[in-house]
Amino acid sequence: MKLMEKAPAKINLALDVLFKRPDGYHEVEMVMTTVDLADRIELKEAGNGRIQIISHNRFVPDDNRNLAYQAAALLKERYRINKGVSISIEKNIPVAAGLAGGSSDAAATLRGLNRLWHLGLSLDELADIGAAIGSDVSFCVYGGTALAKGRGEKITHLPVPPKCWVILAKPTIGVSTADVYKRLKLENAGHPYVKEMISAIIHNDYHQLCGNLGNILEQVTLPLYPEVANIKEQMKTFGADAVLMSGSGPTVFGLVEHDSRMQRIYNGLRGFCHQVYAVRMLGDRNSLE
Numbered sequence: 649m650k651l652m653e654k655a656p657a658k659i660n661l662a663l664d665v666l667f668k669r670p671d672g673y674h675e676v677e678m679v680m681t682t683v684d685l686a687d688r689i690e691l692k693e694a695g696n697g698r699i700q701i702i703s704h705n706r707f708v709p710d711d712n713r714n715l716a717y718q719a720a721a722l723l724k725e726r727y728r729i730n731k732g733v734s735i736s737i738e739k740n741i742p743v744a745a746g747l748a749g750g751s752s753d754a755a756a757t758l759r760g761l762n763r764l765w766h767l768g769l770s771l772d773e774l775a776d777i778g779a780a781i782g783s784d785v786s787f788c789v790y791g792g793t794a795l796a797k798g799r800g801e802k803i804t805h806l807p808v809p810p811k812c813w814v815i816l817a818k819p820t821i822g823v824s825t826a827d828v829y830k831r832l833k834l835e836n837a838g839h840p841y842v843k844e845m846i847s848a849i850i851h852n853d854y855h856q857l858c859g860n861l862g863n864i865l866e867q868v869t870l871p872l873y874p875e876v877a878n879i880k881e882q883m884k885t886f887g888a889d890a891v892l893m894s895g896s897g898p899t900v901f902g903l904v905e906h907d908s909r910m911q912r913i914y915n916g917l918r919g920f921c922h923q924v925y926a927v928r929m930l931g932d933r934n935s936l937e
């Protein structure tokens with residue numbers, strides 16, 4: 649028996665950090681949404697009781713460092729499953745990019761194994777389990793659009809954002825999330841307008857959404873990696889309505905409404921940047937099927 653799960657990337661439309669917590673994590677307020685750039689996870693029953701990861705991407709670990717492996721191990725242990733599983737990851741999301749590729753693979757593995765092993769768990773239960781793997785995994789279990797609080801695991805669902813194109817451009821560097829949080833200085837930091845972003849989504853107001861894109865982690869990553877600021881500038885020059893770095897970076901995304909402008913920005917950026925994608929926000933939670 650085998651089955652497939654889609655594991656879409658996320659972008660952060662707004663990302664604020666409120667304070668550093670005693671446990672070392674940061675208390676955040678983020679508006680996140682899934683986009684239609686996705687890994688494909690194939691789960692196949694294996695008789696030997698082991699978890700095997702198959703990935704043909706040299707940046708993706710094929711042992712217990714893989715977040716999909718950790719998801720399977722957690723379910724096996726918690727629900728005393730002695731069956732094995734082979735997890736094939738078709739990697740389409742750039743790695744260490746601020747797009748939550750690994751977290752989404754883990755979330756897809758949780759959803760898929762829930763079906764394969766007939767565990768009967770709800771998405772809320774899977775999201776709870778996912779929080780033990782990583783801060784972004786709970787959001788990725790649901791997909792769609794949400795406000796994420798706590799260290800990222802407290803999810804409030806939001807409506808579908810206004811329809812537009814999202815152009816993603818990833819410079820050839822990889823960024824460590826832990827390093828970016830460690831370097832963040834909250835004194836004198838400019839904070840994004842998370843409430844206004846939520847209001848823009850609720851009122852389906854594209855211009856309000858563009859006016860309120862904001863990510864406090866840009867204050868760390870942009871000075872460290874000038875190529876990120878450079879791509880932001882290029883996107884603006886080519887005509888994006890609004891531009892932001894996703895998560896801890898280095899991927900930059902630009903928003904536009906019209907196909908012709910999307911095409912112009914996409915073609916323009918391809919000259920500077922190897923990994924460029926024009927995608928749609930998936931927006932609603934049922935788009936994972």
Ligand SMILES: C[C@@](CO)(OP(=O)(O)O)[C@H](O)COP(=O)(O)OP(=O)(O)OC[C@H]1O[C@@H](n2ccc(N)nc2=O)[C@H](O)[C@@H]1O
Binds near residue numbers: 675676799826895
């Ligand atoms: C910045 C964000 C924005 O969505 O995404 P990415 O850039 O990784 O995609 C997330 O907050 C990243 O979530 P995730 O990548 O799951 O983080 P985790 O594995 O839980 O943590 C990695 C490290 O980041 C730091 N960390 C993470 C989340 C948080 N709220 N506070 C933190 O300080 C901790 O040092 C932790 O050891």
Ligand SMILES: Nc1ncnc2c1ncn2[C@@H]1O[C@H](COP(=O)(O)OP(=O)(O)O)[C@@H](O)[C@H]1O
Binds near residue numbers: 707745749825
């Ligand atoms: N399934 C996976 N896909 C990608 N990276 C993974 C995976 N599992 C573990 N990793 C590790 O997690 C790190 C961060 O990867 P990723 O989730 O792609 O980025 P980000 O946290 O920036 O969104 C990678 O450098 C890689 O070593």
